[in-house]
Amino acid sequence: MKRFVPTRRAFIVAGIGVMLFMAASTAQAGWLFVLAASVLGLVATSLLWRHNLGAAAIERRAPRRTCAGDPVAVGLTIHNRGRRTLPLMRVEDHFAAFEPTVVTAERLRPGERSEIELVKTAHRRGVFTSGAVLLTSGAPFGFMRSRKAIEVPGETTVVPHWADLGSFPILEPSSFPADVLHERARTGAGQEYLGVREYRPGDPQRAVHWRSTARVGELVVREFEEEVQSRVTLILAGKDVGDPPDSAFEMLVSAAASIGIYALNTGHPVDLLRPLPEGVAHLGDPDRYDILDWLAAAEPIDSPVTPLVSQALARVGRRGTVVVLIPTLGEAARDAEDAVRMIQAAGSRAIVVAARASSWYDDVRFLDFDEGSSLQAMSVGRTAVRVVSRGEDLAECLG
Amino acid sequence: MPGVMQSVRDANRTRQPEDSVALRAVVLATVVMGALALAVVQAIAITSFVTVVVMLCVAYYVSYKRRRDDNWVIKIGLTVFALLAMLNFLRQLSNVATLDEVRFPLADLFLWVQVIHGFDLPARKDLNFSLGSSLTLMAAAGSISQDLWYGGVLLIYFALAIVALALLHRSEISEGATASMTPQSNRGRADAKRALNRDFLKVVGVTTAAAVVLFLVIPQPHAVRTFALPFSFGGGGIGGSGAVTNPGFASGTSPSTRASDAAYYGFNNRMDLSVRGELSDEVVMRVRASAPAFYRGIIFDNYDGRAWYAPDEEPVPLGESDPPYGYPLEHRSLGPRSIVTQTFYVEREQPNVVFSGGQPDSVWIDGTLSVDENGGLRTGGTLSPESVYSVVSSRGAATPDQLRSLPEEEAPPKFDKYLQIPDSVPPRVHDLAERLTRDAPTRYDKIKAIEEWLADNFRYNTDSPVPPVGRDAVDYFLFDSEVGFCEQFAAATAIMLRSLGIPTRVITGYTPGTRNPFTGYYEIKNSDAHAWVEAWFPRYGWYEFDPTFAVPPAETELAETVPLARAIEFLSDKISVAIPGLSPETIRYVLYFAIVAVVVAGIWLGRRRRTPRLAPVPVAAPVGRGGGPVTRAFRRFEQTLAGYGRGRSPNETAAELLRRATFRSPRKDFSKALSAFEKERYGLEEPTQEEVRAAIAELERLMDDAAGAPRVTSSRGT
Incomplete structure (x- = not known):
């Protein structure tokens, strides 16, 4: 990014100055020379008026997590760490978590800082770790423009918007017969008693249902529903x-x-x-x-x-x-x-x-x-x- | 149809209305200053100025109030008014005599366009355009201005224009901005206002300095030719016959003593070498010229031993047609010529003589013009104040070598009158001329030899002795008084050259005068009246020589076009007079060197200042006692923080700084450091050695933490 470039207006004003100078030469009018010199002096002053935007230190304060569409307070702080006054600036925060912020920053003397807090909307979901803050100034006349993009870190996670569902067919009784098989409960070591069955090697001794065993004449064990949480x-x-x-x-x-x-x-x-x-x-x-x-x-x-x-x-x-x-x-x-x-x-x-x-x-x-x-x-x-x-x-x- | 109308209205609706009242007010003020400038130079009447100002105020108020509307009805009205203004301009054009006078109706048109446009200024770009248009008003006034009043208006205008440009930039920067960040500091509103005023003065100062430097160093070239030359009749003057009519003297009389210090007695048919007196410094004419030149007025051919005479026969009118009047061929010189264009603005009544820088080629003048038999130009009557006439003339531009290389040829018989020498001139004048030019091989060298001899041996004094009755004035000047002024020098040169067979004539007119750098006009005073000679060269014709001073060369020098060079030349001449032994050239070189040194030093200092340096840390001013070991450790701590972009702000207390620095620190305890620091700095007792050690240890731990903490992002760090 070019740091100090003339604007279109600078060329127009310089052109006017040259035209005045030519008119002055043709008419031999001394005041027109003065006028031409004054107009060109405006451009020359702009050339001399360096902006030193590099002395600006910027902090952004944004919440760690927010939800898309929610309003949040986002703060910006500019601190002049240089030895010269920072000029009037346009500050554009392009932190992608929120819609772009555009504010003006008044002149900042050395050591001064200015802060602002704006309510922004996190307009899109994502994990945002940094975003550029673009400083622009053309002081004093807008003839020469300085731009400085400063990458400002700041992690903000914009989580997606979600709806509170009243129901969703996870493991709920299906209306389709083909699904019945899958709806049947599994047996296991849960608390819900399902019934009894013949003893199989390996069944725990405490599962033996002695009353039924006595009635049937062979070992019968109690069967419980398997405690499963459907994933x-x-x-x-x-x-x-x-x-x-x-x-x-x-x-x-x-x-x-x-x-x-x-x-x-x-x-x-x-x-x-x-x-x-x-x-x-x-x-x-x-x-x-x-x-x-x-x-x-x-x-x-x-x-x-x-x-x-x-x-x-x-x-x-x-x-x-x-x-x-x-x-x-x-x-x-x-x-x-x-x-x-x-x-x-x-x-x-x-x-x-x-x-x-x-x-x-x-x-x-x-x-x-x-x-x-x-x-x-x-x-x-x-x-x-x-x-x-x-x-x-x-x-x-x-x- | 309603749909079309709606589309038109939508297209005309302002997208970005300008809300700044301050910007509108300042732009209005610049336009008013433009109108005032036109009034000051009398391009518009004072009543017009007042009307325009009132209408501008109304227009700006209306356009502010309706800045968000489509204003299509106003636009239609403005179009009608613009057409009317154009018709009025065309009507005024029909009364214009010369193209140059178009400036006045044009200024009028610009002014009314400003008023009309003032009703429709909804957006910033419209105000930008208005500001630019105000510059055209200032330029129109500047091209007309002949005095310094315009300068005062220009100063105010530029101060306002600077404010307007700054406000336009603010408006541009703020476009689309939702808020403004203002500095957080304990400086009050008055302090902030002072700082703003300081900044404004700084901008004005730098702009003024840049403008002055540019004005001084940019060459102001002399225009070669102006196509539209102004002329106008200033009013009735004193009518005259073939003779020269000088308003300073009784008509038809040839002064033998001074009759007026406001009129040069050499502007007569007879120039008596016995007349003495001072001329006033009153400005009699302002001349806008493409180059400085001696302005030739009357050509004297006949000398009777006491006075010079110009022909008093009825001059020949120069045709019946309108200006410009051409100069008759029989009076024209040939060879290399340089063109000079001049416009004479008469301030004090002038003789019925048309002045010209060298030989006139064409003349724009209102009234009759005739030429005498020597080629001198006459008008029908004296030229009253406010008369304006223009002349395109030419001066011999042959180099000395070219003049030396010309073959020696006899002058045609028609130039015999320029060889006339009266009997009153004794032979010793001829002998002297012969002796002075013995070693001069060419005509040019003979002239220069006589010039140099006069310059070396004669003194200039306007109160020189009057030649006794019966004595030849030239002989008396050369052999007795050896003191004289331009007439004596010119007369002696002419007679000596004539005695050598070189046709020569005496000229009276004005020196170039003094150029006012602001108005661009050469201001000719009465005391600039002068006499010099013209010598005839075969094939090339008449060439000017000034035995009193030097005739300005046809080529322009640096000092004539670059104001700074002119100022340095002026200064060096003054200093060389004040300090004998130092030549002007040496002083000039010293001054140039000093300027270059100042510029180089300025650039070096500027670059040094621009070198981006971060403030190490704005350490608080030492209040209380001086720095002990804890204070020094605290300073190191501050500098460490500053190195990581978290330096101490001017108003931050030590406690606040420590609290901020330890906000994310795993070791948050800073009480020992703070206590010892405050005790050392402000306490009644010094901290103990143990306290000092504990404080320093604590501060060093915090410095380690700061080194591990993330940097505050800045342009420098990333």
Whole structure:
């Protein structure tokens, strides 16, 4: 970035000065020479008036964590560490966590500092570690412009917005007969008494139901329900459509946050998976803050979801739920049918949350994919499919 | 149709209305100063000025109030008024005699455009345009101004323009800004205001200095030719016949004694060498000229031993056509010539003589113009004040070598009158001339030899002895008095050259006068009246020689175009007079060297100041007792913090600094350090050795912590 450059106005004024000088020469008018010299003197003064913006030290105060769309107080402090007065400046804070801040900073004498606190809105999700503050000055006349970009660190995580869900079909009674098998309780060492059965080698002695044994004449043991908490794995993948924060992927991220928090609230262990440019990102057994932080860093990557499903099934096992969050277009959508079949084949529940990509198109004439077919493919084997669209209420769509 | 209208209105709606009342007020003030400048130079009447100021105030108020509106009705109205102003301008043009006079209706038009435009100034760019337009008003006034009053207006205008530019920059910087950051300090409003005023004065000072330097060093070249030359008739003068009419003397009389110190008696048909007297320093003419020149007025050919005579026959009119009047061919000289353009603004009534720098080529004058048989120009009557006329003339530009190389040829018979010598001139004058020019091979060398001899052996005095009755004035000057002034020097040179067979004539007119660097006019005083000679050269014609002083060369010198060089020349001449033994050249070199040294030192100091250095730390002023070991350790601690961008601010107490520095420190205890520091600095008793050791240890721990703490980001650190 050039540090001290003439502005267009400087050239115009210098041009006027030269024209006055030529007019003075032609007319031999001494006052015009004085006028020309004065006008050129303005430009010369601007050339001499160095701004020394490098002496400015800047601090930013922003909250460590905030939620997209929430208002937060962001403070800026400028300290003049130089020996000369800092001129009137335009201060633009391009910290990406918030919408750009533009303020003016009055002259700062050596050692002085000025502070300001503004209420900003964290307009998009993400993990932001630094952002440039751009200082601009053209003092005294705006003929020469100095610019200085100062990288100011400050970590702020803007977590995605989430909805409080009233319900979501994780391990809830299915309306489909094919799912009944998977709904059946597993036997194990839990507290819930299920019944009795014949003794098998290895059964603990305290499990023997002596009354039945006496009645049947052979060893009979009591059977208890297996104490299992059904795991939920969320897979988030696919390309983005629209302009963040109003985009399909952002809506899927919010959906993932909502489902994850709902799962935690209803006592289900949660795993999250998303593709990386190389490999897979996994978050296991998180609390709600971990989920939000992890999702804050999620980036849209369009890749087949079956490799992620393989990993998800390894985590959930049978009777687990795999929630696949993808848009209705791209590689991820094309791979959705195979992914769902894979989940069902493994005896787990598949739920697809699909972002209707077409709703982010301003003109549907530009649609270059068959969204209906895509959605139909996702609902293979009567998979539970939740479709979210632009502008719709997330809780209603998912619940 | 309503849709179209709405589109037009939407297109005209101001995107970024300018809300700053201060900016509008200052821009208005600059425009008013532009109008005032025009009034000061009398380009507009005072009533027009008052009307314009009132209308401008109304216009600016309206445009401020309606800055957020589309103003399409006003715009339509303004278009109509602009057309009317243009029609008025065209109407005024029909009354303009010369292209030069277009400046006046043009200034009028600019002014009314300003008023009209003033009604529609919603945005910053409009105010920017107004500020620029005010400069055109100042320029129009500056091109007309002939005195120093304009300078006062210009000073105020520039102070206002500087404020306007600063406010425009503030508006530009603040565009889109949601808030303003003001310094946190304990300085009060009065202190802040003083600082702002200091800054303003600094800007004004630097700008003024830059303008003065530029004014001094930028060459002011002389224009070669002006295409539109002004002339106007100042009013009725004294009519005359073929003779020269000098308003300072009774008509038709040839003074034998001084009749007026405000009129040169040489501006007559007869120039009596016996007349003595001083001339006043009153400015009689201002001349805007492309180069300094001797302004030729009357050409004398005949000498009778006491006086010189110009032809008093009826001069020949120069055609019936409108100006410019061409100079007759028979009077023109040939060879290399340099063009000089002049416009004469008559301040005091002048003879019916048209002056010109050398030989006139063309003359713009209102009235009749005629030429006498020597080539002198006459008008129908004396030239009254406010008369203006312009002359494009030429001066012989042959170099001395060119003049030396000319072949010696006999002058044509028509120049015989310029060889006339009366019987009153004794032969010893001729003998003297022969003796002086014995070693001079060429005509040019003969002239220079006589000039040098006069310069070496004669003294200048306007109160020289009057030649006795019956004595030839030239002979008396050369052999008896040896004291005289321009007329004696010119007459003696002319007679001696004539005796050598060189056609020569005596000229009276004005020296170039003094150039006012601000107005650009050469101010010619009555005392600038002068006499010199013209000698004839074969093929090239008449060339000027001034035996009294030096005729300015046709080529411009550095000192004539660069004001600084002119000032240095002036100073060096003055100093050389004050300090005998030091030549002006030496002083000039010393002054140039001093200027260069000052500039170099200034640049060096400027660069040194610009070298980015971070303040090590603004250490608090030592209040209380001097520095003991704890104080020194505390200073080191401050410097350590400053090195990491967390230096002590001027108003921060030691406790505040320690609290801030230990905010994130794992070792937050600073009580020993603070206690010992305060005890050492301000306490009644010195801290004990143990306390000192504990305090220093604590401070060193804090310094270690500071070294591990993250730096405050700054441009330097990243």
